[in-house]
Amino acid sequence: MSVLKAVQDVTDRIAARSADTRRDYLNRLDAARAKGVYRAALSCGNLAHGFAACSPTDKARLAGTKALNLGIVTSYNDMLSAHQPYETYPAIIKDAVRSIGATAQVAGGVPAMCDGVTQGQPGMDLSLFSRDVIAMATAIALSHNMFDAAVFLGICDKIVPGLLIGALAFGHLPAVFVPAGPMPSGIPNDEKARVRQLYSEGKVGRAELLESEAKSYHAPGTCTFYGTANSNQMLMEIMGLHLPGASFVNPGTPLREALTREAAKRALSLTAEGNDYTPVGHVIDEKAIVNGLVGLHATGGSTNHTLHLIAIAAAAGLQVTWQDMADLSEVVPLLARVYPNGVADVNHFHSAGGMGFLIRELLASGHLHEDVKTVFGSGLSNYAAEARLIDDKLTFEPAPAESGDPKVLTKVATAFSASGGLKLLSGNLGRSVIKVSAVKPEHRVVEAPARVFHSQQGLQAAFKAGELNRDFIAVVRFAGPKAVGMPELHNLTPALGVLQGRGFKVALVTDGRMSGASGKVPAAIHMTPEALDGGPISKLRDGDLLRLDAEAGTLTFLGDERELMSRTPATEDLRGEHFGMGRELFAGFRALVGAADRGASVFA
Template identity: 65%
Template sequence: MTIHDRVSEVTQRIRDRSSERRALYERHMQDQHRRGVHRGELSCGNLAHGFAACGSQDKNRLKMMSSANLGIVSSYNDMLSAHQPLAPFPDIIKDAARAMGSTAQFAGGVPAMCDGVTQGQPGMELSLFSRDVIAMATAVALSHNMFDAALYLGICDKIVPGLFIGAARFGHLPAIFVPGGPMTSGLPNSEKARVRQLYTEGKVGRDELLEAESQSYHSPGTCTFYGTANSNQLMMEIMGLHLPGASFVNPNTPLREALTRYAAEQAIRNTEPAGNYRPFWQQIDEKAIVNAMVGLLASGGSTNHTLHLVAMAGAVGLTITWDDFTELSAVVPSLTRIYPNGQADVNHFQAAGGMSLLTRELLGAGLIHGDIPSVFGGDLSDYTKEPFLDDGELVWREGPTESLDPDVLRPVANPFSPTGGLTVLDGNLGRGVIKISAVKPEHRQVEAPVRLFSDQNQLKAAFDAGELNKDVVVVVRFQGPRANGMPELHKLTPYLGVLQDRGYKVALVTDGRMSGASGKVPAAIHITPEAVDGGPLARLKEGDVVRLDADKGELVALVDDAEWQARQLADGDIEDYRYGLGRELFAGFRSLVGGAEDGAAVFGGFEAQDLGSPEGTRKHKETQA
């Protein structure tokens, strides 16, 4: 298979840029492997503590050292729909391991919060930081060194990136990511959005709104729109960290249980005791990361991954930039229409051909690397197959070669758009990203006076007062990671959508986030440097004219340069962001966190000289430059 020239160039550029950093990561993983990947390195006292609670059969196997022991790390809780189906998975995994003469232990749980529950609430300011908490919790879970491989059970926005970062730091262990699957389809997303907008305009009441939301989010499983959670699943599969076709099988079905059981069996096959050692660090390199980027672009996935993928790549010693996303986006066609980029949900995508057909198309066009090793035992060519139950036995068959619904999934030869749905904006207001796959071409250029806000609730008050009924660029600043943890600002979406529907030219500019549910209003997000660090958004004054041109990648304030440079920086009143609902516990995170283009991580450059600090990341970048 011939790889597309641009994909090859970007991959090589990442490899070259990261050579020293990656080499150090690989040395660290090799050192960890030499020190022992399992309980054989523990003293008798250590080991006795490690299996004290086990049954006699498991104790005997753990004593013998010749069988594999799986560590289970899970984001289970029973409040959130995506994570509730994970409850029986540990017992399924343990049973499968015992049937193969091995063992499995629940190593630890990681927190899982839902941006849908915290949207517009103070708790949202902990959301992005929870990714790094999850990475650290994963490290704590695996720190006992009892394990020959690990199974990572996680679904949603920050959970999978956090688990990935934790897995990367235990990269000497084989790893399989085990999804829970999306809920069945409920109220169509377009209808849910319509009711939300009517509520914003005061045309329906709270009872009608709650009923619509309840019919949309109605059962166990992941939300069915194509946001960060489902983007996570696509990326894990296209990097070969899921079993083929595992991403979008509904929970609490016989096929879902069979896939979970097989994941445990395959993890054992991939261990050193089984003789087919397949560690995480040898699977995930620049090719796998580029595959994730391409899959994200081809499917119109979540903009959150312009943060997460940078941090995830950094965890395996690779440096990627927003320019890499832009260069790939120029040659990667848009192949899906899943809400908010269309009317379908992920269940419709699955029915139209799903991951097997998407992978087949991208492989056939040379847009992804097929020669990456996978947890399934081969390479990515296995991922054009789909799982089925044949008389109760799990089998894989070749998936469809043509889309069963071209309104949802198309071939490379007939895409929805010749380019991906993401681009970088640059100018005197800083750098940011914009997701344009859901933005109609006529709305991609906006030039209008700004209205400045430092809190999303201020915008609601201005909307209710009729102050925004005009062409306007809404700027919500002091929302970056150092200011308040970089919350998602979807509370703004209905108000901005109403203004656009009234015929006004509207855009949003913020150093906060909008994520995978970014919709029809152009939104320049993740602006860096952020305002609290003296970024250009802090220079803006009420009424300044700003031009946002998504097609040209331009974001500029139309202010004389001399005046612009001479302006005093605004001070954001951010004290209210610092306490309440646990926010005071994250003061250290806010002081350590890097910028948006660095992945907004608190760890700094993992392989930088000054490990764990943003200064270490800056030193590393200077060295690479």
């Protein structure tokens, strides 16, 4: 299968740009493999500590040099619906590998916070940094050198990127990611959005809003809208780190358990002891990263991955830029409409043909690299399939030839849009990204005076006071990674949506983030340089005329540019935002974090 020239050009550009850093990474991988990952490399005292709590049978296996040992890194907690199903996974995994004469141990746990719980709250300031904490916690879990391979149990926003960054630090080990799946569908997403908007307008109370939300988020499993959590699952599958068809199977089903058991066995089949050595550092290369970016565009995925994929790539020695993403967006068709880019949820997407249908379509049209390594063998065409249980046996069958619902998932020939859902905005204010797949064409160009705020609370207060009933572009600054950890500002969506619904031209410009559920209001996010670094956003004043043009890919201050640059940057006393809810412990992260267009990472 040949790949489109535009896709190959981006891939070649990444490879050339990354030649030295990728070579260094692969050399470190080879050196780690040469040192060995076997228990025999440990002293007797080391090893005795490592299996002291095991059963006699497992101790006997671990004391030898031939039996394989699988590490389990888990994000289980029972407060968050997406991670609650993982409670039983270690026992399932251990039972599965014992059946083939191997052992498994929970190597460690990583924190898993929920942006849905912390939206608009002080805890949200820790959200982005939790990704890098999870990466470090993963490294600690695997640092005991007891494991021949690892499986990673994680679903949501920062958890999967953090786990993968940590896994890539142990790039000589095979790694299989094991999802838990989405909860069953609740109330329709458009109904949930309608009640949120009514609450913002004061037309319904908290009781009605809570009732609506509880009917949407109602059971174990991932939230069903297509935000960062479900974008994560799409990425793990299209990049070859899941089993085929594994992403969106509901929790608590026989198929879900069968996939978990097979994932554990598959991880051990890929070790250096066998004939199919496939370490994660070889799976994640420039072609896999490009495949992930193509999948992100084709599904209208989360804007958070304009940060995470850069950080993930860097962990594998690859240098990816927003321009790479923007160039791919121009040639990748939009094939899925899942809320907020439509009214369907991921269960509907899966039923319509899901990842197997999507991957087959994109392979056939030359948008994906087929010649990649995956945990299911060489070649991405293995993933143009769906997982099924037939007579209690896990099988992988070809994806359906036709979509079960063309309004949710369609073919390349009938794409919803000729280009992807994410775009780069450039201009005299810096660079930012915007998700346009859910923004109607008539709202994609906004030229209006700025209204400047130093917090999302300031904008919400102005809205409640009736001060925003006009055309304007909201500038919410001092929300960047160095300032306060780059929180999501998704709580602004209902208010801005109300104003847009009233017929006003509105948009958002911010150095903060929006949710993976970025929706119908145009939002230029991840603005860099951020305000705390003295970027142009710090020099804007109320009334400055701005133009956001998502079609042309520009964000521009329309006044005297020299006068703008001569202004003294605004300042903000952020000390009150650096304490409480644990934020004081992250001063080092705020000091070390890089810019948004470099992944907003403390590692690069």
